[in-house]
Amino acid sequence: MATKNKENANNRKKRDTSEDDDDVDYRRRRDRNNQAVKRSRVKSKLRTQQTLERVNQLKTENELLEEKIKMLTKELGFLKDLFLAHAGSNQHTAPNLQDLDLNVLLADDSKTEVENVASTKV
Template sequence: MPSKRKGTSVTSEEDEDYRSKRDRNNLAVKRSRVKSKERKMQTQTQVKDLKIKNQVLEEKIKNLTKDLKFLKDLFLAQAQTKAEKLTNEQLRQLLADDDDEKNEPEASTSAG
């Protein structure tokens, strides 16, 4: 019967080759884990920065919305005041037009 251990005799060269591959793989895994950890930390830092920027922008929106409301109210108040003035002016004009119309038929009959 042939020996079962025939293929088990590993030369020291094969053993060194295997060890070398394992060492390179271990280093690659370490580098990969370090890079992964760095990416995670960068992402967390970026998230923190973006949250801060978001808060600043939200505050800016709040202030601009408040300013817009103030300006709208101011504009509406000014428009209301002008509208009241225009209404009074228009009433005067209408009254003046009524007086002119009363005088016009007389002028047109005497001219006609």
């Protein structure tokens, strides 16, 4: 009977040691996982912040470009008026403004600009 008690005591010690090792190993894995989760969350927050900054930057850029479009549209209107006034003063009779097709004049002008840009690139 004394031998059985010694064997049972030895088995309990082995089991306790094994469970302690399992607990330590489990705790180590949990800690590593917790650290990985923290790093992942930090990365996610950083990506979200960078995306929001980029969105705000693009919105600002878009507003500036829209203002530039408005300014250039006004400038175009002024230049059209100036051109028409100049064209009318050089002829004996003033042209009827309603007879002029400004879209055709502008289309011709934009084609010339495109050709000039194309020729300078070659």
